[in-house]
Amino acid sequence: MKLKTMNKTTRSNMITYAMVIIAFVIVQIMLGTGNISSRLQGQLVPICAYIVMAISLNLTVGVLGELSLGHAGFMSAGAFSGIVVASCLSQNTSNEILVLVLSMLVGGVVAAIVGVIVGVPVLRLSGDYLAIVTLAFGEIIKGIVNNLYVGLDGSGLHISLIKNTLQMDGGKVLINGPMGLTGIPRIASFTVGFILIMVCLFVIFNLVNSKSGRAIMALRDNKIAAQSVGINITNYKLMAFVISAAMAGMAGVLFAANFSTVVASKFDFNTSILILVFVVLGGLGNMRGSIIAATVLTVLPEVLRSFSDYRMLVYAVVLIVMMLATNNPTLKNGLNLAWSKIAGLFRKNTEKGEQANV
Amino acid sequence: MKMKKKIALGLVLAMGLTMFAGCGGNSGDKNAAADNAGGDTAAAIKVGGTGPLTGGDSIYDLAEHHGAEIAEEEINAMGGVQFELKMEDDAHDAEKAVNAYNTLKDWGMQLSLGSVTSTPGTATSDENYRDSIFALTPSASATTVTEGKDNVFQMCFADPNQGSASAQYISDQQLGSKIAVIYKNDDVYSSGIYETFMSKAGELGLDVVSTTTFTTDSQNDFSVQLNDAKNAGADLLFLPMYYDAASLILNQADAMGYAPKFFGVDGMDGILTLEGFDTSLAEGVMLLTPFSADADDERTQSFVAKYQERYGEVPNQFAADAYDCIYALYQACTNANATADMTAEELNELMKEQFTTMTFDGLTGTGATWNENGQITKEPKGMVIQNGVYVGM
Incomplete structure (x- = not known):
């Protein structure tokens, strides 16, 4: 009953939360009973990270309406800073969850700071120009991290750029230039990933439904009209952009903490585009769609392994067919019709049931 | 218009189906072959x-x-x-x-x-x-x-062994007096060998006159690196990298008329089978590898x-x-x-x-x-x- 009295947006948001929770419960049951392949089990954390990447980019692309091609750059900034913190902390404490949460917070903050630095000059641009600059930003982050050396020993952190000139007294090298992060404490867990998705969804849904969210969408729909009613364009743009960056940073930490090694070139232009594909396929501004698209497109290449040599070819064809099918009005109408019929059946049944009860 | 769309969709589906069918047949054959093998080797x-x-x-x-x-x-x-x-x-x-x-x-x-x-x-x-x-x-x-x-x-x-073994080999065989190194600084393999090569070269007193780098994004043009080596008068060029970049270096060095000795590591292996590469350019290239196909x-x-x-x-x-x-x-x-x-x-x-x-x-x-x-x-x-x-x- 309550579901019906809610307004349309709230209901849709609740369905999204419920979907994520149900998926989590199902996977937990599968894990508990051991009915899960090691392939899927190994992909759980990356899927969570990609979902967070997709919904955070959707905030920039779908809600704010600006095309960003450097989202993986924020992921990288978060991953590398967060894992350095995690490595330092895990020497002093054995509480993995605490270490992971703290390092995710640090990763998020660092990515947010980078977001501000990039955003302040860049968000005065729009359209193609913004896309070009964010693309360059992603490459710059990759270039910096590729030349970064960070070591940890008894006397603290050592950092050097371009040439490895670390004056180490024992200890270990955390970021080793092009070799990236090695010996990462593997502390990521599916549960933390699930909680991160829920938190990000909560933040995004509440932002979109707030005064700020309406301002952000207003300047997406018509910049001049928004300006004329006194909305501060730069501030609101920056707000959405930085929140999106912070989430990407946290996703980066989660992703990196799942593997024993991560290199800077992992977070390149291709990864940014991959995440953009999740967003476009799921629908601009449609968080539920992003979640589904991110999950399906992460699992798909692995499921297609049975096609061996033709794997990536089949993947591309499936992608094209999906794009065409989801945009096909005939198919959409057909699906809607079918859905309303099914819903109608249920309604009739319950009405009958109620009558019978009376 | 609608007709056109339907036709387009039909074509896409047909294409998809034929491909799936093709792949299905193929993988089916493979599975059958694997099953047979499994039968023999229970x-x-x-x-x-x-x-x-x-x-x-x-x-x-x-x-x-x-x-x-x-x-x-x-x-x-x-x-x-x-x-x-x-x-x-x-x-x-x-x-x-x-x-x-x-x-x-x-x-x-x-x-x-x-x-x-x-x-x-x-x-x-x-x-x-x-x-x-x-x-x-x-x-x-x-x-x-x-x-x-x-x-x-x-x-x-292991990479460090390759670097120091190369330096040792160059020193023992006296292959060059002035050495130039070009390496790929965003690659684990290349920079790993470079580092150990340099430390060993320092020990052995090899004269490294030029050190230049490139990355994945800039591995199309090596004129700067080659000119640097040429101007420094290097007579041996050490190339700790994979064959794809090395083939371009050989090509471009040839085009600019620079012909030092080239010395590679095991990543150079494969250069002779690279499609579209003129193998005559690799003539005289030396590399350190544990395997030789002409061994008797x-x-x-x-x-x-x-x-x-x-x-x-x-x-x-x-x-x-x-x-x-x-x-x-x-x-x-x-x-x-x-x-x-x-x-x-x-x-x-x-x-x-x-x-x-x-x-x-x-x-x-x-x-x-x-x-x-x-x-x-x-x-x-x-x-x-x-x-x-x-x-x-």
Whole structure:
């Protein structure tokens, strides 16, 4: 009953939360009973990270309406800073969850700071120009991290750029230039990933439904009209952009903490585009769609392994067919019709049931 | 308009269907073949490995896949311990390598060939260690692959060894008085060799006159690096990199009329089989590799003949490494009386014991031994390219 009295947006948001929770419960049951392949089990954390990447980019692309091609750059900034913190902390404490949460917070903050630095000059641009600059930003982050050396020993952190000139007294090298992060404490867990998705969804849904969210969408729909009613364009743009960056940073930490090694070139232009594909396929501004698209497109290449040599070819064809099918009005109408019929059946049944009860 | 759309959709579907049908048929055949093989070798130990079957580095994985297949067939024909081999694609990416590894684990992998390249190798070797599945990698040469993991072993030289061995070789043979180095500073393999080469060169008093770098994004134009080396008067150019970039360097040096001696490492192997590369440019290039296809011992010759017959090209060092890996596993399994019904953990313990104690004779070196860290000790051979083939120096 309550579901019906809610307004349309709230209901849709609740369905999204419920979907994520149900998926989590199902996977937990599968894990508990051991009915899960090691392939899927190994992909759980990356899927969570990609979902967070997709919904955070959707905030920039779908809600704010600006095309960003450097989202993986924020992921990288978060991953590398967060894992350095995690490595330092895990020497002093054995509480993995605490270490992971703290390092995710640090990763998020660092990515947010980078977001501000990039955003302040860049968000005065729009359209193609913004896309070009964010693309360059992603490459710059990759270039910096590729030349970064960070070591940890008894006397603290050592950092050097371009040439490895670390004056180490024992200890270990955390970021080793092009070799990236090695010996990462593997502390990521599916549960933390699930909680991160829920938190990000909560933040995004509440932002979109707030005064700020309406301002952000207003300047997406018509910049001049928004300006004329006194909305501060730069501030609101920056707000959405930085929140999106912070989430990407946290996703980066989660992703990196799942593997024993991560290199800077992992977070390149291709990864940014991959995440953009999740967003476009799921629908601009449609968080539920992003979640589904991110999950399906992460699992798909692995499921297609049975096609061996033709794997990536089949993947591309499936992608094209999906794009065409989801945009096909005939198919959409057909699906809607079918859905309303099914819903109608249920309604009739319950009405009958109620009558019978009376 | 609507008609057009429908036709378009129909065409796409038809295309998709035919492709699926084609693939289905193909994979069906493969499965059938695998089943037959399974019938003959009822109790085979399952060996799995990941490598870049697709992407820029696929030449390594294809070579290793072929080399391992030949070894597998020979061993299965001999009777005794039987192997079943499976390779999965990792596209030279750590994340995909872990996925590929897990796929192999679902398949029931008992022994592992690790990964072909270093970055994926670092990620999968950690999984090997966690799951107690023994790994012997043919070519993942970074030290991080074996570091801290007692059940991961390498068939190739570790990167630092290659760097210092190259410096030692250049110094011993007095190949050049002024040396220039070009390396790829966003690549684990290249920068790893560079660092140890430089420290060894410093010890030996080699005169390095020019050091320049490039990255994945800038590996199309080497005029700056080559001019720098030329102006410094270098007569030996050390190229610790993979063959794809090296082929461009050879091309561009030739175009600008600069002809120093070129010295490469095992990543240079494969340059002769690169499509569209004029092999006459590689004439006189020296490289350090443990394998030479023109060696006159019987095993190498029979391997090269078989490889040429089946795949139509001369096998490179990577094919030989993978071939050796399968044979080393065979030797260890035979010595330890390992059987296919043992679990991966049981095999893991047996293999660890065998590999730290046994001595192995293979195509890529005789009397090879492994230390506790999983690194191999064997003699590198200097090779020079003459008339389009490798000749021992």
